[in-house]
Amino acid sequence: MSIDIDVTHRFGAFRLAARFTGGAGVTALFGRSGSGKTSLINIIGGLLRPDRGRVVIDGVTLVDTDRGIFVPKHRRRLGYVFQEARLFPHMSVRRNLLYGRGFVPAGERVAVEPIVAMLGIGHLLERRPAGLSGGEKQRVAIGRALLASPRLLLMDEPLAALDESRKGEILPYIERLRDEMRLPIVYVSHSVAEVARLATTLVVLNAGEVAAAGPAAEVMQRLDLSPLTGPEGTGAVIDGTVAAQDERYGLTLVATPAGELRIPSVAKPVGAPVRLHIRARDVMLADRRPEGLSALNIIAGVIAEIGSPVGAAVEIRLDCQGVPLVARLTRLSLDRLGLAPGRTVFAVVKAVSFLPEEPGKREGSAADAAD
Ligand SMILES: Nc1ncnc2c1ncn2[C@@H]1O[C@H](COP(=O)(O)OP(=O)(O)OP(=O)(O)O)[C@@H](O)[C@H]1O
Numbered sequence: 001m002s003i004d005i006d007v008t009h010r011f012g013a014f015r016l017a018a019r020f021t022g023g024a025g026v027t028a029l030f031g032r033s034g035s036g037k038t039s040l041i042n043i044i045g046g047l048l049r050p051d052r053g054r055v056v057i058d059g060v061t062l063v064d065t066d067r068g069i070f071v072p073k074h075r076r077r078l079g080y081v082f083q084e085a086r087l088f089p090h091m092s093v094r095r096n097l098l099y100g101r102g103f104v105p106a107g108e109r110v111a112v113e114p115i116v117a118m119l120g121i122g123h124l125l126e127r128r129p130a131g132l133s134g135g136e137k138q139r140v141a142i143g144r145a146l147l148a149s150p151r152l153l154l155m156d157e158p159l160a161a162l163d164e165s166r167k168g169e170i171l172p173y174i175e176r177l178r179d180e181m182r183l184p185i186v187y188v189s190h191s192v193a194e195v196a197r198l199a200t201t202l203v204v205l206n207a208g209e210v211a212a213a214g215p216a217a218e219v220m221q222r223l224d225l226s227p228l229t230g231p232e233g234t235g236a237v238i239d240g241t242v243a244a245q246d247e248r249y250g251l252t253l254v255a256t257p258a259g260e261l262r263i264p265s266v267a268k269p270v271g272a273p274v275r276l277h278i279r280a281r282d283v284m285l286a287d288r289r290p291e292g293l294s295a296l297n298i299i300a301g302v303i304a305e306i307g308s309p310v311g312a313a314v315e316i317r318l319d320c321q322g323v324p325l326v327a328r329l330t331r332l333s334l335d336r337l338g339l340a341p342g343r344t345v346f347a348v349v350k351a352v353s354f355l356p357e358e359p360g361k362r363e364g365s366a367a368d369a370a371d
Pocket residue numbers: 011012014031032033034035036037038039040190
């Protein structure tokens with residue numbers, strides 16, 4: 001699977017000039033409001049015809065302005081999920097689901113039952129959209145998109161209209177599309193927590209241009225991007241696997257190349273992949289291995305980079321056996337500890353800082369009072 005985009009488009013004073021490649025998994029388009037995310041996903045979906053450029057999905061050219069190619073949207077075999085579910089109010093959930101399927105050639109239709117089961121919407125089939133919760137509507141919208149047998153799913157802020165607990169309800173389903181159905185997804189978001197959890201490839205947009213694009217873990221740790229992600233956004237993404245469950249204390253041990261980390265329990269079997277997002281503000285540094293701390297995770301690492309100070313704060317990127325970690329300290333602490341690139345330090349991360357299964361709650365500080 002490959003996504004190959006190189007387009008320019010002008011709306012008055014705004015100029016979109018974006019070039020990036022994506023592949024399997026989730027390609028997240030991330031950026032502030034007005035950075036061009038929706039314009040870009042609309043160009044991929046065929047809702048917007050770019051002034052110039054090319055859109056090639058899996059070797060199939062959908063747009064090539066030089067060659068006069070513009071495949072209309074209904075012939076692109078793409079699924080679209082918007083911020084609002086946009087279901088037909090007069091139709092039952094079942095008829096909504098089957099709507100897009102009618103346009104798919106008989107031999108290429110996917111079975112309805114597994115998708116209904118995967119999204120947990122079997123009990124809703126005879127209901128009308130008006131009676132459904134926001135999260136249920138979005139699951140139906142995802143089902144309708146999947147039943148159109150798309151080769152790529154486009155999701156434009158699919159969680160933005162939902163409250164925090166509904167977001168947490170939908171995210172595991174999107175992960176299942178990515179991991180079990182292996183459906184490539186282009187996902188627009190301005191939420192760092194969502195991107196950290198879902199993205200395989202991360203494309204950061206700024207004022208219509210691509211500021212960075214690449215594997216999510218690599219892009220997330222870049223200190224030079226923190227003006228775009230905001231102080232809440234900087235952090236590291238670590239991919240690990242479940243090593244053990246500590247049921248007595250409600251913790252999960254996650255194996256990473258930097259060592260085992262303890263996080264609040266996740267309901268996954270031993271060996272299952274787990275992605276951890278550790279925000280820079282949740283990481284403290286010590287110049288020797290601390291003792292007698294309540295924090296459960298102490299990770300040794302070497303200072304790889306010290307970012308440019310912003311006000312009192314400075315961000316520091318560590319290399320912990322190949323695993324990145326970003327810490328935000330005051331400039332005062334940096335000087336007091338005499339930190340410099342190449343020095344070995346110990347990062348202290350409270351177990352509750354991880355909360356990998358509930359990214360919606362990560363935005364706040366609900367967990368900050370505990371260890
Ligand atoms: N149809 C249009 N006509 C004129 N200007 C437009 C049109 N669509 C988008 N724009 C402008 O293009 C810029 C990028 O908009 P776009 O919706 O792509 O950004 P975005 O990153 O998706 O923002 P948001 O997160 O707020 O949805 C904005 O300045 C917007 O006002």
